[in-house]
Amino acid sequence: MTSSNALDGTPSPASPPSAGGATPGAGPKATNIVWHHSSVSRAARAHQRGHRSAILWFTGLSGAGKSTLANAVHSALFEQGLATYVLDGDNVRHGLCKDLGFSDADREENIRRIGEVAKLFLDAGVVVLTAFVSPFRADRDRARALVDAGDFIEIHCAADLDVCEQRDTKGLYAKARAGEIKEFTGISSPYEEPQTPELRIDTGGQSLEDCVDQVLGYLQHNGVIPGPAQG
């Protein structure tokens, strides 16, 4: 799993982002491409900013609270002066992934692209938070495998389906139940729960504030962000 992005910023041969292509997981289409080493290392960026970077990968059912929690954590990190950014499923589907739908293959390609983009943010020294249903374990594991151990923090927003359906913040569950949306996660498409996420958060039962504290506590404990004494 540790193919790249050591803190010294020296990528291993496997680390350059793939060139993309029509087939998810396929190798680069182009030949004659050579990785150009950055003149500033990830370690130098971390040193200048005073904190390391990480990918916080929020996963869970629609309505589980990924966007809400990711944005609340994002605000807390921003207020502490950290470089941070949210990649949100709906937003990314307006641009980078607007050519993709919700078939299994398109979901796989969607997550592949997000994994690659998140890796770039990681290298840029940013604490990047991704808020995607990302229902398939293999897709999440592929994103994890792009970076070093410790750089990928999988956060399962674990709200039960009935809670999410009751919330139905976007009215999508009602449409899915009515058969108006095909391949809707939890209804007509599977959600594969993480087996060993770094964090499992009860976003269905806990207050948002408690959920934020849980994430920040983990980041402090694992040296991603300064602890309360320093920060």
Ligand SMILES: Nc1ncnc2c1ncn2[C@@H]1O[C@H](COP(=O)(O)OP(=O)(O)OP(=O)(O)O)[C@@H](O)[C@H]1O
């Ligand atoms: N502890 C909590 N954490 C996050 N959200 C919560 C919590 N408690 C209640 N909520 C509410 O649950 C809803 C979650 O909606 P949100 O859009 O964040 O879900 P999502 O997982 O991003 O869904 P989607 O995949 O459709 O984008 C919001 O209305 C939010 O206020």
Ligand SMILES: [Mg+2]
């Ligand atoms: Mg969302």
